[in-house]
Amino acid sequence: xxxxxxxxxxxxxxxxxxxxxxxxxxxxxxxxxxxxxxxxxxxxxxxxxxxxxxxxxxxxxxxxxxxxxxxxxxxxxxxxxxxxxxxxxxxxxxxxxxxxxxxxxxxxxxxxxxxxxxxxxxxxxxxxxxxxxxxxxxxxxxxxxxxxxxxxxxxxxxxxxxxxxxxxxxxxxxxxxxxxxxxxxxxxxxxxxxxxxxxxxxxxxxxxxxxxxxxxxxxxxxxxxxxxxxxxxxxxxxxxxxxxxxxxxxxxxxxxxxxxxxxxxxxxxxxxxxxxxxxxxxxxxxxxxxxxxxxxxxxxxxxxxxxxxxxxxxxxxxxxxxxxxxxxxxxxxxxxxxxxxxxxxxxxxxxxxxxxxxxxxxxxxxxxxxxxxxxxxxxxxxxxxxxxxxxxxxxxxxxxxxxxxxxxxxxxxxxxx
Amino acid sequence: xxxxxxxxxxxxxxxxxxxxxxxxxxxxxxxxxxxxxxxxxxxxxxxxxxxxxxxxxxxxxxxxxxxxxxxxxxxxxxxxxxxxxxxxxxxxxxxxxxxxxxxxxxxxxxxxxxxxxxxxxxxxxxxxxxxxxxxxxxxxxxxxxxxxxxxxxxxxxxxxxxxxxxxxxxxxxxxxxxxxxxxxxxxxxxxxxxxxxxxxxxxxxxxxxxxxxxxxxxxxxxxxxxxxxxxxxxxxxxxxxxx
Numbered sequence: 001x002x003x004x005x006x007x008x009x010x011x012x013x014x015x016x017x018x019x020x021x022x023x024x025x026x027x028x029x030x031x032x033x034x035x036x037x038x039x040x041x042x043x044x045x046x047x048x049x050x051x052x053x054x055x056x057x058x059x060x061x062x063x064x065x066x067x068x069x070x071x072x073x074x075x076x077x078x079x080x081x082x083x084x085x086x087x088x089x090x091x092x093x094x095x096x097x098x099x100x101x102x103x104x105x106x107x108x109x110x111x112x113x114x115x116x117x118x119x120x121x122x123x124x125x126x127x128x129x130x131x132x133x134x135x136x137x138x139x140x141x142x143x144x145x146x147x148x149x150x151x152x153x154x155x156x157x158x159x160x161x162x163x164x165x166x167x168x169x170x171x172x173x174x175x176x177x178x179x180x181x182x183x184x185x186x187x188x189x190x191x192x193x194x195x196x197x198x199x200x201x202x203x204x205x206x207x208x209x210x211x212x213x214x215x216x217x218x219x220x221x222x223x224x225x226x227x228x229x230x231x232x233x234x235x236x237x238x239x240x241x242x243x244x245x246x247x248x249x250x251x252x253x254x255x256x257x258x259x260x261x262x263x264x265x266x267x268x269x270x271x272x273x274x275x276x277x278x279x280x281x282x283x284x285x286x287x288x289x290x291x292x293x294x295x296x297x298x299x300x301x302x303x304x305x306x307x308x309x310x311x312x313x314x315x316x317x318x319x320x321x322x323x324x325x326x327x328x329x330x331x332x333x334x335x336x337x338x339x340x341x342x343x344x345x346x347x348x349x350x351x352x353x354x355x356x357x358x359x360x361x362x363x364x365x366x367x368x369x370x371x372x373x374x375x376x377x378x379x380x381x382x383x384x385x386x387x388x389x390x391x392x393x394x395x396x397x398x399x400x401x402x403x404x405x406x407x408x409x410x411x412x413x414x415x416x417x
Numbered sequence: 418x419x420x421x422x423x424x425x426x427x428x429x430x431x432x433x434x435x436x437x438x439x440x441x442x443x444x445x446x447x448x449x450x451x452x453x454x455x456x457x458x459x460x461x462x463x464x465x466x467x468x469x470x471x472x473x474x475x476x477x478x479x480x481x482x483x484x485x486x487x488x489x490x491x492x493x494x495x496x497x498x499x500x501x502x503x504x505x506x507x508x509x510x511x512x513x514x515x516x517x518x519x520x521x522x523x524x525x526x527x528x529x530x531x532x533x534x535x536x537x538x539x540x541x542x543x544x545x546x547x548x549x550x551x552x553x554x555x556x557x558x559x560x561x562x563x564x565x566x567x568x569x570x571x572x573x574x575x576x577x578x579x580x581x582x583x584x585x586x587x588x589x590x591x592x593x594x595x596x597x598x599x600x601x602x603x604x605x606x607x608x609x610x611x612x613x614x615x616x617x618x619x620x621x622x623x624x625x626x627x628x629x630x631x632x633x634x635x636x637x638x639x640x641x642x643x644x645x646x647x648x649x650x651x652x653x654x655x656x657x658x659x660x
Contacts, residue, residue, distance in 0.1 A: 006523045013514035159510035166474050166504035166580075167570075168496070168528035 007180050017147065024135075024143045025188040031135045032196035035090035038129070039200070042101055046082045049102055053080040061407040068401030071315025074392040078104040081384060081413045083377040086368035087202035088210060091193055092133035092360070094369030103381060107388045109325040111333055112277045114378055115270035132193050133363045136214050137356050138250055140189050141221040145242040147181045148225035150235035157235060174226070182222045186215055210366050217359040250356040257354065261346045267339035273329055280328040284321025289314075296320035299327065303397040315396050323389065337375065344371045387411040425488060427452050427578050427609030428473065433482035434633075435468055442468045444633030446482070448611075452577065455600060455610040457620030457641070459654055460630035466613035469630070470580050473611070474502060487577055500528055503571030507583035509563040513556030517546060517566045520555055524570055532573050540569035544599060561592040568599050571608075579603060581612040585619045597623035617654060621647050629654050 011017050057077060064073045083101045105113050152174060155161040164173070190211055197207045228241050284292055289309050293316070297304040300323075309317050351358030364370035391411055395402045426449035433446040442465045450456040460466045471477040473486055475495025484491055491498040511520045521537050532540075541551055544565040555563060564584060571579055581600070585593045593616075600623050604610060614620055620627050621641050627650070629637040637653060639645060 003526070006519070006526060009519065010512055010515065010523070013512075159506060159508055160512070162471075162474070162476065163504060163506060163510060163524070163567075164527065165476060166499055166502060167524045168499055170496070173527065 029192040031132045032192045035131045039090045065404040070395030070402035073402040074107040087200040088367040092363035092367040093129045094364035095374045099374045109322040110385045112274040116274045149238040153235040257350045265342045277329045281325035306397040429485040431483040434480045450609045455624045457624035457627045458613045464630045503576045504580045509567040511555040517551045540572040544569040579610045
């Protein structure tokens with residue numbers, strides 16, 4: 001067995017080896033840079049919204065506190081919520097480029113506020129971001145194929161194979177060479193990521209876990225290359241078979257799986273929930289106030305014995321039918337969520353047999369940019385909204401004046417919800 | 418070089434049969450090469466010359482028969498056999514991006530040897546490669562120069578057996594004579610050399626014995642001594658190859 005130095009010398013002196021690796025490292029660096037810029041933009045947006053929120057709240061407070069109307073305070077005050085990206089989000093943007101990461105909510109009906117942001121341009125979302133996960137999932141295997149398709153066949157075609165075998169080359173030589181190529185490809189992909197992770201302040205254990213997933217994925221493709229090479233065909237044939245394998249495993253089968261999963265788990269669009277809830281809320285204007293309030297007091301009996309609504313507009317009645325609007329879509333919202341979770345679960349199962357799907361699912365989960373993270377943010381918004389309602393209800397139902405000092409007591413969005 | 422003067426031949430092939438794709442390539446081939454002897458195995462295209470070499474290197478398993486290289490069975494002791502063999506293909510293919518020194522270090526490194534620069538120079542001197550060429554990348558080397566590098570490797574490995582596959586094909590007469598001198602030098606060191614070729618004249622020039630392979634076996638074997646009627650052998654060789 002030869003040492004690393006001679007093998008490295010032979011490999012790197014091949015005409016295309018160095019430039020190919022350099023290209024991969026460059027693409028990896030660009031994807032990391034693009035991811036960091038996107039996450040920085042999101043972080044800056046989150047930072048920028050906080051002083052703006054304070055300024056707007058002060059303006060509303062100055063205006064509302066003149067007549068002390070709590071209904072106006074609840075109606076006109078937007079409360080900022082945000083989902084801060086994890087330190088690894090730059091590597092796998094996942095849902096962060098299509099789902100809202102900042103949402104300003106009011107104490108009105110919530111579900112339409114959550115889901116109206118899901119009305120995005122599907123054509124723009126389809127190609128996805130050029131992030132590090134994309135480079136790892138789609139481009140790195142191609143580079144491995146370029147570097148490994150002729151591992152043995154190239155030696156045979158150059159007339160060296162028999163001489164190598166006669167000189168003592170064993171299976172270990174090919175494993176050594178395959179390992180070298182795998183290591184260099186991994187280095188070209190991982191080094192820019194490690195730099196990006198360092199800049200983002202990611203924890204070493206998280207970085208290591210993500211790199212392990214990346215290494216296993218590349219090892220899978222190395223085994224595919226070795227398996228195809230072991231069939232003893234020419235380099236051209238190996239290249240063609242491996243390219244076809246890449247197309248099938250990274251494009252065709254994941255796309256088919258996506259279609260099958262979506263067909264098997266039909267999910268209404270979020271914007272339909274928005275529409276359904278708004279129709280329910282708007283219908284509240286035409287219903288008798290007693291019926292609305294009776295229904296509301298069934299879920300909030302603590303406000304049953306407050307001063308009655310006699311005639312005309314009253315905030316009690318207004319916030320009651322707002323909340324009933326949320327309750328009216330509770331079942332479809334739950335079904336929507338279950339549908340999304342079911343799709344996600346099936347996608348994860350698909351990842352067990354399709355490594356390209358598996359590695360993407362894993363990276364998004366590790367980076368906190370997957371569907372679960374998006375739904376967790378929605379759950380935190382719902383919990384926050386509940387606190388908002390319960391903060392405003394005593395003022396509204398007891399008809400207590402809402403003064404400037406009361407704004408300071410309003411719930412604030414915290415990172416945890 | 419190890420002592421090769423023992424009674425047992427360095428290469429001993431008895432009743433060797435090899436099939437490829439259901440067709441017999443070698444049928445009851447009998448062949449032996451002693452230490453310090455050059456055996457030229459002549460044969461037409463497809464006669465089974467390269468197949469014989471592949472069997473000797475343990476790259477191909479025989480259907481039947483006995484094969485021994487330095488007393489070892491290549492079919493079951495391939496690694497041990499290869500450690501005792503140097504193989505020169507028709508076209509010595511080196512790593513073209515490496516220098517002669519680097520190629521030698523690499524190929525010898527495969528069997529765990531680590532020759533010093535002085536040892537490599539001594540071998541390359543013996544093989545006749547110019548000093549100025551040794552640090553150059555071998556991509557620009559002629560066939561003869563590449564053969565010299567391969568011979569230097571064989572010298573450094575001190576192997577008792579050399580297998581030469583069509584070594585003089587494509588060489589001009591001067592380079593052929595040069596190569597034959599090298600083979601003579603290796604023989605003088607005690608190596609057993611099996612050279613497969615269809616260059617009868619070259620074989621007569623440097624071999625001790627000449628065997629004609631046809632129909633899967635040796636149809637004629639003659640000592641290549643002074644007075645050998647090369648023309649008559651050539652005629653018989655042609656008839657055997659055609660028949």
